[in-house]
Amino acid sequence: MQRRVTIRDVAARAGVSAGAVSLALNDRPGVSDATRRRIVEAARELGWSPNLAARSLAQGDRVHTVGMALTRGGAGLDQVQMALIGGIEQVLAERPCALLLHTVPDRDAEIALYRQWWQSGRVNGSVLVGVVADDPRLEPVHKLGMPAVAVSQPALSGPFPAVWTDDAAAIAEAARYLALLGHRRIAHVTGPAPLGRTLLRGDALTATAAELPGVTARSLPTDLSAHAGARATRTLLTAPDRPTAIVYDNDLMAVAAIAVAEELGLRVPQDVSLVAWDDSDLCRITRPQLSALSHDPFAVGEEVARCLLELIDEGRAPSRPAGTPVLVPRGSTGPAPS
Numbered sequence: 001m002q003r004r005v006t007i008r009d010v011a012a013r014a015g016v017s018a019g020a021v022s023l024a025l026n027d028r029p030g031v032s033d034a035t036r037r038r039i040v041e042a043a044r045e046l047g048w049s050p051n052l053a054a055r056s057l058a059q060g061d062r063v064h065t066v067g068m069a070l071t072r073g074g075a076g077l078d079q080v081q082m083a084l085i086g087g088i089e090q091v092l093a094e095r096p097c098a099l100l101l102h103t104v105p106d107r108d109a110e111i112a113l114y115r116q117w118w119q120s121g122r123v124n125g126s127v128l129v130g131v132v133a134d135d136p137r138l139e140p141v142h143k144l145g146m147p148a149v150a151v152s153q154p155a156l157s158g159p160f161p162a163v164w165t166d167d168a169a170a171i172a173e174a175a176r177y178l179a180l181l182g183h184r185r186i187a188h189v190t191g192p193a194p195l196g197r198t199l200l201r202g203d204a205l206t207a208t209a210a211e212l213p214g215v216t217a218r219s220l221p222t223d224l225s226a227h228a229g230a231r232a233t234r235t236l237l238t239a240p241d242r243p244t245a246i247v248y249d250n251d252l253m254a255v256a257a258i259a260v261a262e263e264l265g266l267r268v269p270q271d272v273s274l275v276a277w278d279d280s281d282l283c284r285i286t287r288p289q290l291s292a293l294s295h296d297p298f299a300v301g302e303e304v305a306r307c308l309l310e311l312i313d314e315g316r317a318p319s320r321p322a323g324t325p326v327l328v329p330r331g332s333t334g335p336a337p338s
Helices: 007-014 018-025 033-046 052-058 079-092 107-120 138-144 167-180 196-211 226-237 251-263 297-314
Strands: 065-071 098-104 125-128 148-151 162-164 185-190 216-221 245-248 273-278 291-294 326-328
Touching (some): 007 033, 018 033, 065 079, 079 297, 125 138, 148 297, 162 297, 167 245, 167 273, 167 291, 216 226, 226 245, 245 251
Parallel strands (some): 065 098, 125 148, 185 216, 185 245, 245 273, 273 291
């Protein structure tokens, strides 16, 4: 593991005392301009930054901050992400803790942010979201030695404890429900192909369909936006062997699908049944109301925070499930067309 660069490391590089480094980097008198420049250059070469946690402790304060980075997107935070963050903050508020939330343009910027946070002592640990297969963040964050919890399946969380919902069981339940209604061609409009939950849900749907007589399943990956969901729905419903039921990986795409079906002259659920994931308020204000796989992201956030605080306090924490999404049938599902 990488350790934090200290004032002593800077002093050794510059060939001065630790006291001289402290004077120079805090812009205090007592060192010559040439020595100050040499110390600043040594600090820059080593990647040193002030340890904010140590500074606060020296002033009598206890710093306990959890970091969370979100990749910047055009749609902003959705209700599920906001509920997850709310659950994390609910648990942190029980202690002198705070959540430091930051948006980044890409994974490289996220990794650089973790390095800066940890080197400066700005955070005590972090939450990793949007975990993908072979996630490029896992190894560098682990090498830092920073405590972290992944919101993902344990198989994808690498060396970190994971908090997850049993999405495989949930989508299997949805497939069996649709099969009981007579549906034999089921489609799945997913998130990005590398995303961990996309892989898990897709594999579970394929495996479940293989166990159900005459049922076939196909998947179309998207970026989870309403526009992409509408495009995928249009592709599916204009195909010669169009599905009679479609499961969407979020409710935004399912809402867009209702408009696409109407545009194509198809009725929901008489001609095509739709099932959404997440079950936010959107599912209950559409007409017809959307059947959904309902889960509690606020409770997931609470469990994530508890897991991370345990890891910070005790040096270890087990991975743990945070429930199974439950199918809530509503007006968007019905018997398969004859």
